[in-house]
Amino acid sequence: MDTAYSSIEVLNETGFESSAAHKFELTVYPNPTSDLIKFNQLPIKPGWILIYNVLGELVYRREWPNESVDVSNLQSGVYFVKLISEERIYTVELVSS
Numbered sequence: 751m752d753t754a755y756s757s758i759e760v761l762n763e764t765g766f767e768s769s770a771a772h773k774f775e776l777t778v779y780p781n782p783t784s785d786l787i788k789f790n791q792l793p794i795k796p797g798w799i800l801i802y803n804v805l806g807e808l809v810y811r812r813e814w815p816n817e818s819v820d821v822s823n824l825q826s827g828v829y830f831v832k833l834i835s836e837e838r839i840y841t842v843e844l845v846s847s
Contacts, residue, residue, distance in 0.1 A: 778831055782845035786818045787831070797835035801844070804828050821846055 777790035799819060801810035809824065814833075821829075824846040833840040 776833070776840050776842055778842050778844055781843075782847040783821060784826075784847045785822050786820055787844065788818045789833075795835045795837060797833065800832040800834065802830045802832065804830075 778787050779790065781787070796814060799810070799812055799814045800808060801819075801821070801824070803809050804827065809829070810819075810821070812819070819831075821844070826846055829844045829846060831842050831844050
């Protein structure tokens with residue numbers, strides 16, 4: 751079974767790359783999933799993880815630095831996972847199956 755990944759490249763706050771130190775790729779895997787998701791790297795300080803459905807409704811909120819997140823209670827569909835810290839906000843798409 752192939753595992754799909756969803757990732758987003760994050761640049762500085764202006765949307766323009768200013769240095770390699772501000773750029774990295776955040777990956778959520780496996781994607782799609784029906785159980786747990788993990789992140790390939792978390793280069794930010796602990797904060798919050800929020801998950802929104804496609805209507806923009808908050809369906810999950812939790813403090814983290816947990817390495818994995820249980821999404822087994824999500825209905826099948828597309829979601830947006832947002833990681834928030836004091837330094838940055840990262841968003842990546844997730845498909846729940």
